[in-house]
Amino acid sequence: MIGSPSSVAEIVAHLQSLRSQENIAGMARYGIATDGAIGISNPDLQKIARRVGRNHGRALDLWRTGIREARMLAIYTADPAALTPAEVRAWSADFASWEIVDAAADLLTETPFWRELIAEFSGDDREFVRRAAFSMIAGATVHNKREPDETFIAYLPLIEAHADDPRNFVKKAVNWALRNIGKRSRNCHGPALALSQKLATSVDKTARWIGKDAVKELSGEKVLARLKG
Incomplete structure (x- = not known):
């Protein structure tokens, strides 16, 4: 068993000892990039x-190895209070x-500059960087409980602005962010549902899909019952 402290070399050697080609194949089936993957599940990581x-x-240093599992460990063991904007951009x-x-x-x-990152990343043309912006919105609606609802309602125009991005990993994150805002509270539900309904009638195919899918969830009995409760 690895103890702490452990060096990057020791950690990487331990990860390599757990290599599973079967798991790597399974990851690929879920659309996970397997370049540099060792095949260790996230619960085990x-x-x-x-x-x-x-x-x-x-x-x-773990991130710099380029190994998928080492990068996941980097995420799990980094200090959000110590992260700098330059490190995040790297x-x-x-x-x-x-x-x-x-x-x-x-x-x-969890960083103090997460709002600035959303603004920056959403304007970035790279597919996975833009996805990061909307994944952050989706996650913050759940995890940043002390954040006022108005913060998330204010992201609806940003969602609308990028609802026509047809790239798979962007459109799914935009949809995710919209649905999560709508599920956050009664206060958020109405504006998010209104935007969903608007997008559902869009002439743009991607925006229409995002809107219809969000309307379906936000109008569902399960969501409405939880918000009423």
Whole structure:
């Protein structure tokens, strides 16, 4: 069992000892980029992260290895209070898989500059960087409980502005952000549903899909019952 502290070399050697070609094939079936993958599940990586502990400098070095599992450990063991915008931008240049992006998004919403990142990343033309912006919105609606509803309602125009981006990993994140805003509270539900209905009638195919899918969930009995409760 790895103890803490552990070096990057020791951690990578341990990861390599757990290689699973079967798991790598399974990841590929879920659209996870497997370049540099060893084939370790995220629950198992989270266990390793708990054993080795948080170490921000080491996390940055783990990211630089380019190994999928090492990068997930970097996300799990980095310190959001220590992350700098320059470090985040360096990471974003490597974004190439929805799985890495969504895990990183949860970490990034814990930084003090997460709102600035959303503004920056949403305006970036790279598919996975733009996805990161909307994954952050989706995650923050759930995790940043002290944030006022108005913060998320204010993101609806940004969602509308990018609802016509047809790229698979962008449109799914835009849809996710819209649905999560609508499910956050009664206050958020009305404006999010109104935008969903508007998008559902769009002449643009992507925007129409995003809107119809969001309307379906936000009008569902399960969501409405929870909000009333």
